[in-house]
Amino acid sequence: MSGLTPPGGRSGADPEPTRPPDRVYAPLPSTSYRRLSDPRLPPDATDVTLSGVALGLSLALPVPLAPVVGTCLAMVALVRRRFRSTGMISTALVLGLLVSAIQVVALVSVIGEMVNESKPPGGREGTLDVHDLAVGDCFDSATVRGHATGGPTDTREVEARPCEQEHDLEVFELIELTGEDLPDREEIEGLAERCLTAFAEFVGRPYDDSSFEVYYLYPTETSWRLRGDRDLTCVAGHPRRQVTGSLRGRNR
Incomplete structure (x- = not known):
């Protein structure tokens, strides 16, 4: 018997053209790999200034309440989380707390002396x-x-x-x-x-x-x-x- 048609197609018909892929995937060479984004934002001018001011105020022992303000600024800067390195601002925070404590002790001592001196002779202690x-x-x-x-x-x-x-x-x-x-x-x-x-x-x-x-x-x-x-x-x-x-x- 001649002229048989193979299953699934007609005898002598042209093959159906192959559909081109929608997208081509190719890995980057290992030597070309780079991180496209850094989740840590670089510090801007405001943050740098903030840390400097906080550190300066934290060291201002003779100025009343200055270390307290410096400590607050240091805490704000740390909460913003915009520093690649928190060394300066952490130092400002620690020094601010320490100097603030010294000021509080000195203030209590001065107040105590003033109260003691205000007492009449014979009652001072x-x-x-x-x-x-x-x-x-x-x-x-x-x-x-x-x-x-x-x-x-x-x-x-x-x-x-x-x-x-x-x-x-x-x-x-x-x-x-x-x-x-x-x-x-x-x-x-x-x-x-x-x-x-x-x-x-x-x-x-x-x-x-x-x-x-x-x-x-x-x-x-x-x-x-x-x-x-x-x-x-x-x-x-x-x-x-x-x-x-x-x-x-x-x-x-």
Whole structure:
């Protein structure tokens, strides 16, 4: 039999043309590979300025609240997440927190001193400069009482105590020194005799008959010249133990 047609097609028909592909895929050579985008945005001028300002403010210890503002700016910059390196802004944040803490401590200390100095003599408490002592102040000082050394010695600060608490000494008289120059030691000792007269009036019994001891504080050449210290301070206390309450009128 001739002229048979193969299954699926006609005898002698042209083959159907192949459809070209819609898209051609070709891998890039490994040497040509590059990242087309970086998810981290580069810092702009605002961020760089922000970090610099934050760091500067964080270091401004003498300026009130400046470190607090610097810390806030550093936190804002970190939240923006626009830095390739957060070293500067992290440093600003840490320094801002540290300096802010120092300022808070200093502020609390200053306020405490102001409150203490505003109290009347006899009620003050805490470290007190010897130049700020006033009649009626009670305080502790082993140095002044001669426990540390056997003779005169320099002292700059004492620990003030309310007179109703146990304390070493009480200020009962201030003698003003006059003249252009600091009196010499012999002159000061002569002026200190006036402490004994004031003591008798204060305690109610002459010094020679009393169980209390008298000491005095006087200016040094430095405090006389630089601080205008002009007071000889008369203080009294028991030579062997602390006392409670004022010595005024004790009569012993």
